[in-house]
């Protein structure tokens with residue numbers, strides 16, 4: 587086989603469909619969020635980032651940085667081993683205590699990323715609980731899907747955010763079959779929020795384990811940033827709450843919180859937890875400081891929500907179509923892969939505005955979009971520049987505006 591030719595041919599297919607990914611080469615500016623230097627063709631320019639998952643700018647908050655610097659001064663760079671073989675640092679223990687407290691659970695377990703936490707936990711639970719069957723929301727993140735697939739447990743996909751369909755599908759399986767229900771609170775691409783109370787009721791009715799991915803909600807919702815489950819007062823009715831340290835908390839890593847036994851079970855049986863180097867102590871310290879800050883301060887959350895409302899009203903005023911939802915995510919709909927990439931390129935090249943185009947397979951074909959995430963640190967001028975640029979490009983590309 588001509589391997590090189592095969593790779594090239596596959597990549598050409600992506601290019602033809604407008605789905606080939608090109609990374610923006612950025613250097614973020616500490617103390618000047620959301621500004622970054624863009625490197626392109628040997629030149630540099632200063633851009634405003636509008637699509638970061640560092641939703642609150644905590645990645646450069648003084649509290650986060652001071653904690654990371656101090657931990658690095660005390661412990662050095664890396665953890666030096668897996669958790670079991672010399673890699674458990676005191677900062678990991680503090681972080682796990684902080685997370686258990688955040689979600690009002692007995693215990694927490696940290697992983698290298700949110701992806702790994704989903705993959706490893708679902709993979710382990712679904713593979714090792716005898717006879718268990720998994721019920722997965724149709725829009726679940728790739729990390730959950732891969733974990734469930736890896737477990738080889740029978741899988742049922744229920745209609746997105748539809749507790750009645752979940753109830754029906756759970757009813758089709760015998761009452762003695764152990765069941766695991768996996769879903770998210772805030773869905774990343776549409777920004778919609780699940781009917782949490784209804785889903786939990788269905789889980790309880792069928793005595794199913796419930797597994798909730800709060801990756802796009804932790805730090806952002808609830809009085810202490812515990813996510814949608816905290817906001818709704820439902821944390822203690824969910825078996826496993828999973829989150830990331832890499833989005834609103836601004837650092838890196840993932841975690842689960844659950845009963846002490848469940849966490850100990852995953853700690854003891856999960857390959858994706860056991861056989862990998864522990865998080866750097868500095869990352870753990872930074873995440874702990876960030877979580878602590880957002881537990882007692884909601885300034886960032888309030889300013890973010892304010893900017894989200896402001897952006898939506900400005901888009902409404904000029905008729906740019908976006909998907910309506912209850913969250914902080916503003917998906918501006920383009921509906922065509924090539925146009926989406928074209929608009930994103932023009933925003934970057936002509937306006938110094940960076941919004942990554944979101945194309946298939948991240949979203950279904952025909953729903954290509956610019957996923958905009960306003961932060962507390964975007965200024966009124968930033969908003970006006972973005973909306974002005976979108977307005978010009980919409981006319982330029984002859985895209986439909988929403989009828990007011």
Ligand SMILES: *Cc1c(COP(=O)(O)O)cnc(C)c1O
Pocket residue numbers: 699700701702704727729770774799801802830831832833839840
């Ligand atoms: C980003 C994401 C993850 C993975 O989290 P990372 O920490 O980035 O690996 C998991 N679930 C959902 C829904 C996500 O969007």
